[in-house]
Amino acid sequence: MMQESGTETKSNGSAIQNGSGGSNHLLECGGLREGRSNGETPAVDIGAADLAHAQQQQQALQVARQLLLQQQQQQQVSGLKSPKRNDKQPALQVPVSVAMMTPQVITPQQMQQILQQQVLSPQQLQVLLQQQQALMLQQWSSHFFLPDFLQQQQVATQQLAFQQQLLQMQQLQQQHLLSLQRQGLLTIQPGQPALPLQPLAQGMIPTELQQLWKEVTSAHTAEETTGNNHSSLDLTTTCVSSSAPSKTSLIMNPHASTNGQLSVHTPKRESMSHEEHPHSHPLYGHGVCKWPGCEAVCEDFQSFLKHLNSEHALDDRSTAQCRVQMQVVQQLELQLAKDKERLQAMMTHLHVKSTEPKAAPQPLNLVSSVTLSKSASEASPQSLPHTPTTPTAPLTPVTQGPSVITTTSMHTVGPIRRRYSDKYNVPISSADIAQNQEFYKNAEVRPPFTYASLIRQAILESPEKQLTLNEIYNWFTRMFAYFRRNAATWKGAIRTNLSLHKCFIRVEDEFGSFWTVDDEEFKRGRHIQRGRPRKYCPDENFDELVAHNPSLIKNMQSSHAYCTPLNAALQASMAENSIPLYTTASMGNPTLGNLASAIREELNGAMEHTNSNESDSSPGRSPMQAVHPVHVKEEPLDPEEAEGPLSLVTTANHSPDFDHDRDYEDEPVNEDME
DNA sequence: CCGACCGTAAACACGA
């Protein structure tokens, strides 16, 4: 590849020898064509936003987790009369009073909906949860309003005797236990199945229920004191490398969370604090009773216990509060599970993007002998992107090619060989390549883009929207490890594509030639029909003419470029594309800039007049000729008309010289055949 | 099956 710099040296005075991926512009900055010689793509920060979202999500999850922990503590404590639990104190306290001002009442369903639909920031989540909690507590404590389920519950409890209350409490606790079981917070021992509890309990007498209650409670407590339950809740570091979790595994099952190092801080310290601080209690903090809606001031722990036993004894009110607290916890858990799932998907998604390249060292050894088509068929079972967020998406080892992740659309995953046919000739977005930049840079995987698309991308990525052939080569080798081999093959393909595609415009100046792209033409996807004479202009006289006019582009498309006006579509296309094409070139490079300005001016002038079909061009407009060349055609509906028009050029140029182009005389006919 | 597209290889021309 080093040898390829010869031409470039000629053109800009500094060789480009960075086939392995160095930064071109540094080497080229001294050249006159420095502006356009850089095909380098600035590193795109593809992951920043995603990571930010993931971080935010994780923060939200942490907050939710903290809230959930506390809620569970409160729930457990409020629902249980076990003496063991009285020694415990919550490590976290929710400032319930903060949110009391919110007048709105959000039903659990609404809250759940909100929580499910949105990714809340930590602050938002916290505020929302606090508000909701506060509201609910207010409602229960005042008995002004209760949600339906609560009303039913309360009516039921009011009609029940103490025995029934016990039964209800037992059911509540069973629900709680079931919930905890689902979450993996509670390990049900073999001899102590929890599921049969429900039918069992219904047939039990209160004393039996109480006994069972105590057993379950103690089991729960014992389980809790180990800290395992809490550790299972810690999501901070666990989800990166794990595969997409199933719904069930999402629910914080400690047995399922084997893949992540469980963060130690919160859980164990909490449980230890409970053990180590006998006077701590989840419902007691800062001298205040933390019973939902209570906030009674208790001078010391003893008075708190007294208060707790007196004011929050087992009655319908406490039961209702407990139940509501359970609802809160459940919703938090649900939200947590969903957020965790979301985070999991996000992390998996980002993980795939960031690490897959290295994880797939020899993803597809399509390198050498396999043809593009073969690789395409192997690599891409499908041609349309699908969401990477689906659990199935990420890594399918063998057949998988690169994971293409689109940010804008984060949706392409897998080896997608994109073929940009004329019908589906959608340009590759910068993101398409950029997002997988690292992958293709490191893995010798054939990019699922056509040469034309890649060439276009290379050109468009360049500051000046123009590259020399050598720069295009460099871009390929720099951006794709795959193109660091078999140079002859793909370089030949590049050249062929440059010549073959209408969208690529060769521009020649005094320093050499470079290639630009007509994006509109590219989107049209038209190729120059094979067998038809094209850009090549063997006419010696013409060459002579070009020699006298360095800015003249050689690859003028055939004679009709000089005798027919541009069609409207072409004009629009040119107006859109040509100016940016040259704008940057005109800056910072005097010579080329002048040339570019001249071309642009000429082009603009031509644009304004082409509709007239008039040959308004003057000899002085010669640079202009250079520009249109290639696009001359292409109104599919009316090829001939499309062909026709372009008179920019000048009678003067329309010299006998061009008549030698008889080879191209039938071009319009051929194009019509398109 | 057909045609368009694509990738590849090759031939050829041209200029340095």
Added chain:
DNA sequence: GTCGTGTTTACGGTCG
């Protein structure tokens, strides 16, 4: 003559 560049053609495969 060699090399880089550019064009054109042929061929086979894929895909709609």
